[in-house]
Amino acid sequence: MTTGSLLVADLVIAVLAAAAWLGGGAASAARRRPLALGLAAVALLATLARAITITALARAGWWFAAEKVLIAAPLSLAALGVAGPRLLRAPGDIRAVAVPLLFAGYATSSALLVTILQGYPASAGAGLLAVAGVAAATVISGRALGARPSRTVSRAALVVAVAALLTGTGLTVAPGAAPAVPHDHGLPAARIADEPTRRFTLTAATATVDAGGRNVAAWAFNGQVPGPELTATVGDVVEVTLRNRDIGRGVTVHWHGYDVPNDQDGVPGVTQAAVRPGQEFVYRFRADQAGTYWYHTHSASDVGVRMGLYGVLVVRPGPVTGLDVAVPVHTLAGRPLPAPKVEKVEAGLPVRLRLINTDSTTHRYALAGTAFRVAAIDGVDLRGPTPLVDTAVLIPAGGRYDLVFDAPATPVALFVDGRAVYSTGPVSTATGAWPVLDPLGYGATAAVPWSRFDKTFTLVLDRGLDLRGLLPRYAHTVNGKADPDIPPQVVRRGDVVRFTIVNRSQIVHPWHLHGHHVLVLARDGELAAGSPLWLDSFDVRPGEVWEVAFRADNPGMWANHCHNLAHADAGMTLHLMYS
Numbered sequence: 071m072t073t074g075s076l077l078v079a080d081l082v083i084a085v086l087a088a089a090a091w092l093g094g095g096a097a098s099a100a101r102r103r104p105l106a107l108g109l110a111a112v113a114l115l116a117t118l119a120r121a122i123t124i125t126a127l128a129r130a131g132w133w134f135a136a137e138k139v140l141i142a143a144p145l146s147l148a149a150l151g152v153a154g155p156r157l158l159r160a161p162g163d164i165r166a167v168a169v170p171l172l173f174a175g176y177a178t179s180s181a182l183l184v185t186i187l188q189g190y191p192a193s194a195g196a197g198l199l200a201v202a203g204v205a206a207a208t209v210i211s212g213r214a215l216g217a218r219p220s221r222t223v224s225r226a227a228l229v230v231a232v233a234a235l236l237t238g239t240g241l242t243v244a245p246g247a248a249p250a251v252p253h254d255h256g257l258p259a260a261r262i263a264d265e266p267t268r269r270f271t272l273t274a275a276t277a278t279v280d281a282g283g284r285n286v287a288a289w290a291f292n293g294q295v296p297g298p299e300l301t302a303t304v305g306d307v308v309e310v311t312l313r314n315r316d317i318g319r320g321v322t323v324h325w326h327g328y329d330v331p332n333d334q335d336g337v338p339g340v341t342q343a344a345v346r347p348g349q350e351f352v353y354r355f356r357a358d359q360a361g362t363y364w365y366h367t368h369s370a371s372d373v374g375v376r377m378g379l380y381g382v383l384v385v386r387p388g389p390v391t392g393l394d395v396a397v398p399v400h401t402l403a404g405r406p407l408p409a410p411k412v413e414k415v416e417a418g419l420p421v422r423l424r425l426i427n428t429d430s431t432t433h434r435y436a437l438a439g440t441a442f443r444v445a446a447i448d449g450v451d452l453r454g455p456t457p458l459v460d461t462a463v464l465i466p467a468g469g470r471y472d473l474v475f476d477a478p479a480t481p482v483a484l485f486v487d488g489r490a491v492y493s494t495g496p497v498s499t500a501t502g503a504w505p506v507l508d509p510l511g512y513g514a515t516a517a518v519p520w521s522r523f524d525k526t527f528t529l530v531l532d533r534g535l536d537l538r539g540l541l542p543r544y545a546h547t548v549n550g551k552a553d554p555d556i557p558p559q560v561v562r563r564g565d566v567v568r569f570t571i572v573n574r575s576q577i578v579h580p581w582h583l584h585g586h587h588v589l590v591l592a593r594d595g596e597l598a599a600g601s602p603l604w605l606d607s608f609d610v611r612p613g614e615v616w617e618v619a620f621r622a623d624n625p626g627m628w629a630n631h632c633h634n635l636a637h638a639d640a641g642m643t644l645h646l647m648y649s
């Protein structure tokens with residue numbers, strides 16, 4: 071069983087236990103004896119079963135089980151200790167067990183709330199608030215049901231409730247060291263003074279564009295979605311003038327995967343101010359990395375990219391040889407882009423398909439009709455890629471795969487989530503059952519270039535209640551905090567930095583560090599066993615633990631965030647900062 075399914079199973083069992091205890095309590099209060107005893111039996115079994123799931127999660131990693139071991143387990147034991155013996159005594163009046171059963175219900179539900187609302191890391195504050203809730207709810211239920219506990223018991227419960235509430239609240243709302251992200255990091259501007267050899271202008275404006283045969287409202291660069299394909303050759307100095315005609319939320323251009331100097335990175339509030347309607351900003355950088363990249367706005371990035379402010383950036387090592395096609399996949403107003411393209415290709419011609427996922431969720435790509443190799447991922451060539459046949463690839467949000475093959479005499483077709491997007495003729499192949507390539511085991515290995523790490527950071531991805539803003543929100547969190555309260559990761563130039571990224575939530579988080587490619591070391595404790603993988607976008611699935619590393623060689627203040635841009639907007643953004 072994967073850790074991801076264990077997380078789901080544990081949650082389902084916890085909900086079942088809480089519901090059964092509460093239902094049992096209500097049934098006994100209503101003197102419905104068989105129902106009460108039945109539900110109590112289910113609750114007992116579910117509570118005991120959690121011992122198994124919590125132990126298994128703790129073995130997978132403390133991050134997955136911390137609050138369950140420290141808060142849920144003691145509360146579950148209290149539930150068993152209070153309700154169990156009274157049930158075993160088989161009381162003549164079933165109503166006598168109503169309050170103990172309700173107590174068990176409150177104990178298990180409050181622990182569940184800690185997992186759902188706070189998650190990792192476990193805190194004394196959350197534990198105490200849970201205890202306060204249990205004590206208060208039990209006292210109220212007792213009174214409502216006319217149970218007459220001794221004065222001592224009643225007073226003790228009240229004291230516990232008030233003390234736990236006060237201490238818990240104090241610990242929870244005490245201001246932490248909320249880091250400020252300086253807008254001006256004071257580093258010298260690394261602007262390239264050389265004369266540009268490639269010049270482009272991108273004008274952002276609202277537009278009506280065609281998406282799958284229907285006119286839809288969009289935000290577009292130069293009136294088109296995607297924006298113009300920007301191409302350069304290694305060694306070019308690229309200059310891009312960005313103008314904003316009427317995008318009220320502001321616009322910037324972020325060069326996704328292109329490790330430009332920090333002041334060219336296009337992150338509003340961090341590397342530049344957002345470009346407002348009527349304003350412009352000029353980007354300039356040297357094209358020294360060949361490969362497949364893309365660009366997109368980083369201002370109100372979730373809505374901005376979704377509405378169409380993105381395009382392809384391809385840097386080639388030299389003149390184009392053979393057929394070289396970029397396929398940027400996007401969902402615009404619910405319609406899949408690009409429109410299907412069919413072109414005849416001469417047999418024997420070398421073909422490179424540059425697959426780009428510009429959406430916020432993973433897409434599945436399948437190339438039918440030919441053997442192919444994955445020549446590059448995220449713009450970086452793989453070492454010793456072997457031919458693949460009838461194999462699909464999953465590309466995370468923001469990710470790129472270059473597939474290469476020599477055109478066969480018969481047609482080939484590229485399917486994205488089952489839809490033919492690019493083909494050289496009719497192909498009717500069912501690709502849905504194909505196995506999926508695991509890039510961690512593909513290609514020829516090479517030694518990791520570092521044997522020790524100067525800095526190590528752990529990022530635990532989860533959801534949690536964020537009360538720090540004007541309105542409470544159910545945020546996507548890193549180490550229990552949401553942007554802008556996540557402490558920056560401080561490194562020094564030259565440091566070898568390791569990230570451990572843990573996903574204890576129920577959804578995929580495509581991780582994206584700006585300004586650097588990271589080398590994948592391991593996933594779920596298993597060392598990467600294929601070609602070195604230098605990624606800028608990778609899916610951390612529920613229950614997964616990724617170990618990645620990089621050399622801090624690009625000074626500045628860099629966004630480090632989930633590339634499901636709705637998640638990034640809802641808190642899952644932090645910063646890597648050079649001291």
Ligand SMILES: [Cu+2]
Pocket residue numbers: 546578579580632633634637638642
């Ligand atoms: Cu995410």
